[in-house]
Amino acid sequence: MNNTETPSFEEWVHYCFTQGYSDFHTEPDADHYEAHEQRRQRFVDIDPKALSEHIIRLFSNPAFLADEYTDQQIADAVWFIFGLATTYFLHLRSEVVPRNVQIRCIESVATLYTDLFDRLCDKHDVDPNKSSSKDTPLEDAVYMIWDMDCIEGAVMFPKHWPHLVDPGFRVLETILEKCRTVTCKESALHALGHIHMYHPERVEKIIDKFLASPDQPGVLREYALDAREGAVQ
Template sequence: MTSVSPSYEEWIEFCFKDGYAWFNGKREVNPKFEIDNPVLVTDYLTRLFENPAFIAQRYDRHEIAEAIWFIFGVGSGYCSDMREPMVPPEKQIKCIHTVGIFYQNLLDKICNRDGTMADVDVTNTDDVDKAVYMIWDMDGLECGAMERKYAYLASPILSVLDSILSLRTSTCLKSALHGLGHIASCHPENVSRIVNDFLHKQNDSPEWLRQYARQARKGVIQ
């Protein structure tokens, strides 16, 4: 490890250009990108999630898809870093809340072929949509609502998942339902309430998505 940390802009470029390939052993990078500072990681994540719109103009869909896998998954471990004891709980909670902004201001705009196929399930055919669908199944964010030692993160996570269910694209909706399905056994009443509200308010959503919501409510999802 090195004591020199990358700037925010350097970190962004690493995440969207090199991170996924580096994790898979296909690229060498400067050791400074192996950040040994969970507070800095949390600050960088929060900054990205709060203001993500530029990503769609700067990077192509393949780069964005790989970066989503890297940032939210075990490739970087950033979501685990964010929950380290040295990171103040208020910073952790703020970071979780900004995930909802990330969905609203970036993912909901680029998913489902930039919204042109909003009701079609493309989570098995489009790299971006596949990655977005899996955000809450990467051994990262969802753990904050599943382990007792992170009990203070459960309510923020449920709130974010609930907020995502008001978005437009079916991939973002399915992604949130996927997350709710994974934490249903830990928070059955809250998950049932959120899914029931979704089914009531989004009564014009496609039947395949409504069926997925019913499965998520029971915790039976893939």
Template sequence: MRLQELTFEEWLEHAFGHEVRFQQAPWYFDPDHDWWDPRPAQAIAYFTRLFEDPAPALKGFADRQIAQGLTYLVNTMASGDSRWFCSTEVPVRERLRSVEAIVPFFERLFKPRCTPHLSHLSEVDAGTLNGVCYMWWDAFPSLAFAGDPNLPTIHDCALSTMERTLHLDSLACQESALHGLGHWQSGHQERVAKIIDEFCAPDAKIDARLLAYAKSARCGCVL
């Protein structure tokens, strides 16, 4: 069933309330599953509300449910790119607000819940949410398409968001930001180099493993 008129609370239950299966594909790959298909403006409003204050919204959901729900909502390998974030139907100020809200989302959800392990090294003790955090910018939907007059502004906002996330006191959040910057390096070489060079200043106290990853991200050598 195509779900369009969900309240915010109903949307949360739809996305995060499903049981996590361990021996079969997630619910959103079922051929007869319900899917959320709102107008872009409503989608952006709900995402922004979730990103800005995730703790009360996700209270009561286990980390595995949160990881599954986020994969369903924002990973283009799960439900596809619904083009909500790049929709020019939505005022640009609202699109920018949603992208900027990713910083408090990382700070209030991923920072306290992720473990201090690095996903690009496949460290076995990484927490349930580490993988979603790490792949955030790799799997996130498009923010703007060619021809969108606001594309430069939105992409600048995304890079600034990665930069701010890079300075959170969290190994997982920093790794995620570097992963994203590495993928954006080909189109924004100077900006990415500046952000990473400032992060890797000689007096900065950075985990040696993360420093090596930062050097890889600076040249776009990330997977």
């Protein structure tokens, strides 16, 4: 097999959840450099069209990941897939990927939250009045998804990707409406806080709707008020 040929879905998932993060954070010695470079070319520099297919398939049905990988492996994969290790979510916005496919990639992120993250986060009797976003590596990773310098740009810069603004906002609204965990909701509010300076009226409207629900715990209400002003880190 050619080591640079496009990986199958199964190969790509296995790499992302077992080795991708480690490859990015370790410098290979001379004996392992060639193999490391071949993995980078095959899994990181993957064809954007193939990548979009893999992302949509994985994010649309992610529940199996909870049974096959540890929380730590999933946390590492979140940083790898959404972050600067791969810049996958920049590649997905390439002109070679049809706009309707780009939209599906963004929209599928909602299911990743509702069917995977909401199942795995806040498992340890979390106090609803206490922020849980930093309690475990996975919760920290989920909280930071929209601050990893890749996916949030699709919503922030409508002049570049106008077709992705509405899908991005729909994802964040879905998280706030359907997820039960503090971590997932806090992640969406974190995103809205960063996006506020680009779409202030839209962000404020979404957060006002969120705050209108009497069931939101105090910690989320406080954070939502900060996000409504764009005052998040």
